[in-house]
Amino acid sequence: MGAALLDRLDVLGSLVAEGGVAVLSGAGLSTESGIPDYRGATGRARPSTPMTYQVFTGSEQARRRYWARSFVGWQVIGGAAPNTGHLAVTSLQRAGALAGVVTQNVDGLHTAAGTADVVELHGNLGRVVCLGCGAVTPRQELTGRLAAANRGWAAEVRGVHADGDADIDDATLDSFTVVACTSCGGVLKPDVVFFGERVPPERVAASTELVAGARSLLVLGSSLTVMSGFRFVLQAAKRPIPVAIVNEGPTRGDAYAVAKLEAPLGAVLSRLAAR
Structure with missing residues (x-):
C-alpha cells in the first residue's frame, strides 16, 4: 500500500x-x-437486464427462463466460501x-x-419462498428437485452475476422444467428482492x-x-x-x-x- x-x-x-x-x-x-459484482471497477451496469418482480410473476415463460439461469448460477453462489x-x-x-x-x-x-x-x-438466495402459501424452504431442497426434473438438460455458461443469474444460451432455456411448491402447488421464488419489488x-x-x-x-x-x-x-x-x-x-x-x-x-x- x-x-x-x-x-x-x-x-x-x-x-x-x-x-x-x-x-x-x-x-x-x-x-x-x-x-462477480454487478458493475465492476468502472461502475457501469452489466449488459444483461435483471429479472423484475412484475415480469417474474406475470409470465410462466419468464419464470422458466429465470429458474434455468438460476439453477446454473446457484452452483457458483452456493459453492462460494x-x-x-x-x-x-x-x-x-x-x-x-x-x-x-x-x-x-x-x-x-x-x-x-x-x-x-x-x-x-x-434477502438470501439460499432460501426459497412460495408466493401462494408463504412457505420458506432451503434452496438446496429445490436444487435437488430441479435436478431430478431436468435430467439430461445442460447449458453452456458464459458467466454468473452476483444475483445468481447465469448468462447461458437462450436456445436451452425453454426446455427447462420448473417445479411447484410441494405444499400448495404455488409459484416458487427465491427469497430475494427483485428489481421493482419493495x-x-x-x-x-x-x-x-x-x-x-x-x-x-x-x-x-x-x-x-x-x-x-x-x-x-x-x-x-x-x-x-x-x-x-x-x-x-x-x-x-x-x-x-x-x-x-x-x-x-x-x-x-x-x-x-x-x-
Missing part, C-alpha cells in the same frame, strides 16, 4: 477504534470469493467494534463467516435504527448506485456521523466520505482487523 492509502487506513482505524461502526456491504466484498474480507468483518464484530452489519448481498457469506445478526436487506419495511427499519445509533458508517464494496443502500449514507451524513468507503471504483457516496480507499477489500479489512 502507498503512503496515501496508509494515511486513509489510519483514518479508518481511528473510526473503528472508537467502536459503534455500522457496516454496509455490497457485491464488491464477495468478488474475492469468486462471485467466505473470503478474508468477510472473516475480518466477523473479527471486528467479535472485538466489539461494530454496531451491526447491513448487507445488500444475497449470497449469505457474512453469516457463513460467523457474523451474527446480519440484516440481509435484499424491500421489506422491517429490514429498512432495522437498518435505519442501526445507523441512527452508530458512531460511524463503513461502506464495503458497494457502488451505492441503488437507493436501497445509498439512503443510509444520506442518513449518516445528515446526522452527521463520519462515513468511510472501501471500494474498487467510484461510488455515489464519495462526496460524503471522510475517507475513501480504492484497494482490495480483503487486504484492507485484514489490516484493519489486525489493528
Whole structure:
C-alpha cells in the first residue's frame, strides 16, 4: 500500500477504534470469493437486464427462463466460501467494534463467516419462498428437485452475476422444467428482492435504527448506485456521523466520505482487523 492509502487506513482505524461502526456491504466484498459484482471497477451496469418482480410473476415463460439461469448460477453462489474480507468483518464484530452489519448481498457469506445478526436487506438466495402459501424452504431442497426434473438438460455458461443469474444460451432455456411448491402447488421464488419489488419495511427499519445509533458508517464494496443502500449514507451524513468507503471504483457516496480507499477489500479489512 502507498503512503496515501496508509494515511486513509489510519483514518479508518481511528473510526473503528472508537467502536459503534455500522457496516454496509455490497457485491464488491464477495468478488474475492469468486462471485462477480454487478458493475465492476468502472461502475457501469452489466449488459444483461435483471429479472423484475412484475415480469417474474406475470409470465410462466419468464419464470422458466429465470429458474434455468438460476439453477446454473446457484452452483457458483452456493459453492462460494467466505473470503478474508468477510472473516475480518466477523473479527471486528467479535472485538466489539461494530454496531451491526447491513448487507445488500444475497449470497449469505457474512453469516457463513460467523457474523451474527446480519440484516440481509435484499434477502438470501439460499432460501426459497412460495408466493401462494408463504412457505420458506432451503434452496438446496429445490436444487435437488430441479435436478431430478431436468435430467439430461445442460447449458453452456458464459458467466454468473452476483444475483445468481447465469448468462447461458437462450436456445436451452425453454426446455427447462420448473417445479411447484410441494405444499400448495404455488409459484416458487427465491427469497430475494427483485428489481421493482419493495424491500421489506422491517429490514429498512432495522437498518435505519442501526445507523441512527452508530458512531460511524463503513461502506464495503458497494457502488451505492441503488437507493436501497445509498439512503443510509444520506442518513449518516445528515446526522452527521463520519462515513468511510472501501471500494474498487467510484461510488455515489464519495462526496460524503471522510475517507475513501480504492484497494482490495480483503487486504484492507485484514489490516484493519489486525489493528
